[in-house]
Amino acid sequence: MEWQGEGVVLRVRPQGKGAYLLCLFSREFGKLSGFVSGSQKLRHELQLGNVLEFTHIRRLENQLGSFYVDLVHAPSAQKFNEEAYLYILQYLGDLHEKLLAEHQPLPTLYDAFQNLLRFQGESRFLWQSLAVYEVSLLKALGYGLSLEDAYAVRGEEDQTPLVYVSPKSGRAVSKQMGAPFHDKMLRLPKLFGGESHEMLDLFKLTGHFLRVACDGEELSSRRNLIRMAQELNFGEK
Amino acid sequence: MSDTKMQPFDQLVRELSSLPGFGKRSAQRAALSLLKNRSKIGKLVQQLKTVDEQVCECQTCGNLSLANPCHICTDSKRNPNTICVVEGVDDLWALERSEFFDGVYHVLGGVVSAIDGIGPEDLRFDELLKRTEANPQITEVILALGASVDGSTTGHLLARRLKEKGVKVTTLARGMPMGSEVDYLDAGTLTLALNGRMEL
Numbered sequence: 035m036e037w038q039g040e041g042v043v044l045r046v047r048p049q050g051k052g053a054y055l056l057c058l059f060s061r062e063f064g065k066l067s068g069f070v071s072g073s074q075k076l077r078h079e080l081q082l083g084n085v086l087e088f089t090h091i092r093r094l095e096n097q098l099g100s101f102y103v104d105l106v107h108a109p110s111a112q113k114f115n116e117e118a119y120l121y122i123l124q125y126l127g128d129l130h131e132k133l134l135a136e137h138q139p140l141p142t143l144y145d146a147f148q149n150l151l152r153f154q155g156e157s158r159f160l161w162q163s164l165a166v167y168e169v170s171l172l173k174a175l176g177y178g179l180s181l182e183d184a185y186a187v188r189g190e191e192d193q194t195p196l197v198y199v200s201p202k203s204g205r206a207v208s209k210q211m212g213a214p215f216h217d218k219m220l221r222l223p224k225l226f227g228g229e230s231h232e233m234l235d236l237f238k239l240t241g242h243f244l245r246v247a248c249d250g251e252e253l254s255s256r257r258n259l260i261r262m263a264q265e266l267n268f269g270e271k
Numbered sequence: 272m273s274d275t276k277m278q279p280f281d282q283l284v285r286e287l288s289s290l291p292g293f294g295k296r297s298a299q300r301a302a303l304s305l306l307k308n309r310s311k312i313g314k315l316v317q318q319l320k321t322v323d324e325q326v327c328e329c330q331t332c333g334n335l336s337l338a339n340p341c342h343i344c345t346d347s348k349r350n351p352n353t354i355c356v357v358e359g360v361d362d363l364w365a366l367e368r369s370e371f372f373d374g375v376y377h378v379l380g381g382v383v384s385a386i387d388g389i390g391p392e393d394l395r396f397d398e399l400l401k402r403t404e405a406n407p408q409i410t411e412v413i414l415a416l417g418a419s420v421d422g423s424t425t426g427h428l429l430a431r432r433l434k435e436k437g438v439k440v441t442t443l444a445r446g447m448p449m450g451s452e453v454d455y456l457d458a459g460t461l462t463l464a465l466n467g468r469m470e471l
Contacts (some may be wrong), residue, residue, distance in 0.1 A: 075457060081420055082386075082420040082421075083420065084459065108462060110420050112462050114418070114463065117431070120427065124384065254390075255388070258390055262428075
């Protein structure tokens, strides 16, 4: 079996001398893992977030195959001076490696991931873009949030604004309906049509459902990322 | 699983192959060579014991040495006010080979890696911050970490904490290696080289 395409490096582990165990996320085939070997130059190319053109060969479908790779684009090298970008890149590598299933194509998510990797702009918008991407990832994994007005939980004649999200259903909830459960509800951020301007509420929302997707455990990389984000004040001056 | 039906020999091969640079085949060759030349076994065992007993980690910089503090930290000819931060002892040795740097070192013991679950608390961050607090004469901390995502992340994290304490932080230049040709460089290295270009 032979597959060819373009993919983003998620993880590289040294495997003996001059060989690596590579995990990448491709548009056509989803997450793929396999061995790759080569010269010292290869190590430069196998950087987290780099886009590679690959040929993946497996003798059997359930076998860990081999890669032949060529560097297409190195976004991380352009962002070596952007602290927030590097933290996010590390986190996304971990997140994808843990959550994506092997060989399950997710082209829409891949395109969104590429857009995030090529992000140009102020740091605070990068954090917002990350949260939006996390929502896309949740949707792709079957944990889609219904934050639009059409799916909202609200009573008859209830005209109060949407300010909450149900931690169980992932649907937006009106102020009146959610008020009795205020402490249990997640806040609907302004970015998704709510009232909360707090960046932390944004990440609490996605973090809750990512934890559900990770069988109730929060990834340590995400915990560290949020800690760093708070230290950097989410890019706000 | 036994290959040779000699359990101690297979065990030795397993132990050797767990070392970096040794695969199963090369471990087997090394073990066979030792068996063919048994006088080497005694010398090797003795040397391993000596290294285990005498080599220690310098509590100041994290270097491996026969003394604590190490020969670099106690060298009066070196400038104790410039600290070069490296990932591991092998990086320290590489910088020493250049015979260019006359300051002292600080070995971090790794780099921050989200995917491997290595955070600042797992590295010798606090020891470095304490060193800078204890010696207000320190004029510069040079970050000599790898030009990778993990190395850069670690550098930013460390730089922010050191700058809070008013310490000047610099990093090694990134870009073209000596003797390289432009058309052989990968896109990432060229990007770094262009970003770090300097006026002539």
